[in-house]
Amino acid sequence: MSIYTVASRYAKSLLGLSQEQGNVDAVKADIEQIIAVIQANSQLQTVLKNPIISADKKYAILTALFDGKVNPLILSFFSILVKKGRGDLLLDIAQEFIREYNEAKGIVKATVVSATALSENNLNNLASKIANEINAQVVLTNTVDPSLIGGFVVRIGDRQVDASIAGKLNKLEKFFVNQGV
Incomplete structure (x- = not known):
């Protein structure tokens, strides 16, 4: 499955969940913040893409960076991503979320x-x-x-x-x- 297909599916899921909870705009703002942090930090990108680093360690890093700063839905979403071995696609999924959000709006x-x-x-x-x-x-x-x-x-x-x-x-x-x- 291509990166785009996987990123699109996860992004649509996050968009759907945020719509159900009625906080799409807040989640979008948080995702934009996350994109900026990931793009500015090459070490974080390397950690997320490293298959040797455990999912628990990746989630702990993401939690340390974003806990209390983003919607709890996003942290739960991160947990699912890293447990499924998709932490390396976090930036792609976040960017696809913004594209999906813009399309929906x-x-x-x-x-x-x-x-x-x-x-x-x-x-x-x-x-x-x-x-x-x-x-x-x-x-x-x-x-x-x-x-x-x-x-x-x-x-x-x-x-x-x-x-x-x-x-x-x-x-x-x-x-x-x-x-x-």
Whole structure:
């Protein structure tokens, strides 16, 4: 079974449990915190992936890190994960949980790459226009790539809209090459 399939099943289970208990938003906030901690700590990632370290030891480490800081449901979930030998997939499962949560709430993540940083007003206007186009709530992040020269590139899932000067110049170059000019 692929990592994605396993992560998706566990994430859906956690999402379903948190929905039943009526604390989905709190669990999501805790999961975001857990993702940040795991990504920032390579030693924790190594411990979780090490098959030699016992499940009890892994759970004790997770409990020491997160007890009293996250919803008890999450700690119970950790217990199940490590006992089933899936501690190595904790980060993947947490990230999949966020994706599942966003899908359930109709939230779409998008990225806009621009030659210079966009103002908060421009980001909000662009997010609003994208939201109207795709009929979903949009969380837009901005990254800067000076090689675009001007304009921007918007990525939503597997779709991309290139409205950059560099992109237009590349299209123009390909046109001339195909025309034999």
